[in-house]
Amino acid sequence: MISKYKSLKEECLESNLKLNELGLVLYTFGNVSAVDRNNAVFAIKPSGVPYEKLTASDIVVVDFDNVVVEGKLKPSSDTKTHSLLYKQWKEIGGISHSHAKFSCAWAQSLMDIPIFGTTHADHLTTDIPCTSPMKDELIKGNYEHNTAIQILETFEEKKISYKEVEMVLVGNHGSFTWGLDAQKSVYNNRVLEEIAELAFMTLNLNPNAMRLKDSLIQKHYDRKHGVNSYYGQ
Amino acid sequence: MISKYKSLKEECLESNLKLNELGLVLYTFGNVSAVDRNNAVFAIKPSGVPYEKLTASDIVVVDFDNVVVEGKLKPSSDTKTHSLLYKQWKEIGGISHSHAKFSCAWAQSLMDIPIFGTTHADHLTTDIPCTSPMKDELIKGNYEHNTAIQILETFEEKKISYKEVEMVLVGNHGSFTWGLDAQKSVYNNRVLEEIAELAFMTLNLNPNAMRLKDSLIQKHYDRKHGVNSYYGQ
Amino acid sequence: MISKYKSLKEECLESNLKLNELGLVLYTFGNVSAVDRNNAVFAIKPSGVPYEKLTASDIVVVDFDNVVVEGKLKPSSDTKTHSLLYKQWKEIGGISHSHAKFSCAWAQSLMDIPIFGTTHADHLTTDIPCTSPMKDELIKGNYEHNTAIQILETFEEKKISYKEVEMVLVGNHGSFTWGLDAQKSVYNNRVLEEIAELAFMTLNLNPNAMRLKDSLIQKHYDRKHGVNSYYGQ
């Protein structure tokens, strides 16, 4: 009998493989999920399964309360972070998590990534936020759920929208990125890694490097995302 | 019916693919154009089309006033920068633009790249110029056209010739390089990235590293480009 | 006649090739061994043989007193380090040694690698120890044997267990890693290199970067290795 989630699982598989192929993953240190809003479930990578052996039938389907709906394997240990983000952010279709090197170095430094150039401004108009270290009681509690809580609070405090800023650094850990679908979340993970590397090198060259001026930020963002955008076809 | 620009488009395609193959491009963050002086047009990459899918028939032919002469797709969003450079600099045949990492880091640092070694002097005798941040009214105006204006003004102010210095950093953005044909502009983009990386590492090792002495600059440049050059066949 | 160590030698070969394939080795600067506890011997890479030419029949079988039991070639010059670790640490099944770049840079800096993030805490709860420079009389004596002595003393002094910390930097030299089998020791060598790179970049970004808080160290370690671990299948 063919699973009703066949195409969802294939989409999830393909995006996970892409994350790995782009060099963002060492061993099993990353995962991608894809949501099916009509059925209120999402497909996610199983925990600890090597990318080289991953097949569509390994992909686990989970509902927003983290109950496995389909699949024989245990879902990613980060599943509760994914589910809460899907619950709260109604318009995202996919989420990627990685420990990619430069993103991870910024996360370990507990620093937001300053917006230094147009590569950054082509994608978002703010610094890339890094969450603060989690409080001890939250770590000891429902840790992965609380990771999502921290991401959500960071976006509230900074008054930024998940529709415009599709990426975050989780302090001391790594990155979460999202988008309209899983493929876009992988794209954003790769873009974040590039921005993180460029900013790393910029600070190395010039520790007093200045943030991009507002008019240029707006110009580049609008070229791609504004009402009168003229980038792309 | 065969296009009269068939070979121009193929040259443009090939150079765009080369830019990508050399590792200078992430996703669609770069473009190359090739000019046809007799017909006063140039061929350029279409905006936002992935390099993996790019074909010769996708390439757009544009005149120096940015009017599309042939092609169904929209030309690169940087087209107006290319067209003005072609208009002003009569002897260049191709232009490349990239966000290659080390070039971009220097551009984001708003620093000229000092001439530290013979790899640099083999190609040009001056520091590699970086344009200043653009004024707000220019950004809000005809931005891509004004980017070329800034490049031209930088070369005037510094009294350097586009025939001898075939590369520039656009502040906060990335690089533009050019040459007698598109292929040479791609070569220059790769060379700029190498010089940028070497200079980055040199400053990391020795923050007080000194510029190359004039006699050595001249010697290496003349070996390759002087009246009595003896490099190559 | 088929060797009784055939499968041991094949395991050893495969792990050596993996170490090389993972980019941890330049030329012959590394080696892996695999132990056979029942026969009190281990198989190890022959000294100075290029990885490209290595075959299972080249692998040397040695007992814990460094006597060659099988094989025509000389065993790795680091053999005495391996043998003493096998003797003292009864529950390890394989050992890897490399000069991988970031591990080596930390070793040359004579610095422990601070625990800055969860990638580190997913594998161990302490800083990664670096042994002190060896005393002159030990260097001039049984050098490779004494290298193991130094590793053992470092673990004693720091009161850490080889079962929980499966990696060490040998000061000025490179890394030794181990695990339940040879394959796991190679995995640990690759993980050490990743942790070393992340920590290198973290200190570059933020020279005052702080160690991970204890609760988060414990949480991540327990996710993978605790009584109630829930990572993996």
Added chain:
Amino acid sequence: MISKYKSLKEECLESNLKLNELGLVLYTFGNVSAVDRNNAVFAIKPSGVPYEKLTASDIVVVDFDNVVVEGKLKPSSDTKTHSLLYKQWKEIGGISHSHAKFSCAWAQSLMDIPIFGTTHADHLTTDIPCTSPMKDELIKGNYEHNTAIQILETFEEKKISYKEVEMVLVGNHGSFTWGLDAQKSVYNNRVLEEIAELAFMTLNLNPNAMRLKDSLIQKHYDRKHGVNSYYGQ
């Protein structure tokens, strides 16, 4: 008619291709030569010919006075540096020159590479020397010949032997390495690049990193090169 230098040219070709394959060369920025002591000639890469197109018949045979003995192309612009080294150092069989990144960064910094670890000591017991900037009159004179003069003087002043130290940085330029044959000179060029990278990262981590202690330098060098060497087969 078959050239009497057929095998010399093939050896030279193979070593040039290897230098490129090892990632030490961008475009044509490097060259390797191989000597034939009996005929007092050496084979060298032709100037400016891309590695991708290089064939054995392109290789140029030159005598120690830089007269072309066989070949239709112009020899490398660095030929006079090679010839003088062959003349003065009777026991070398091959020379490699590259602008490999980390070697070049140290050369541009005009700094000797300190001996920080055993990877370095496995190959030589001293810091890797960097020549001082050349005097103006020497640059304007017989530049490539004078480059060899500077290398020779550096070895005299520092009282080091070309048989023990098979590598040098030419200030502001790049590296020259040599050995008993061309293949060994390529090996040394790759090893120099690795040592240069490790030392670069070591200084980044610890600006006060200390040179390796003498006893350890001697131990590692003797393991590979001493009377009682026990590395390799």
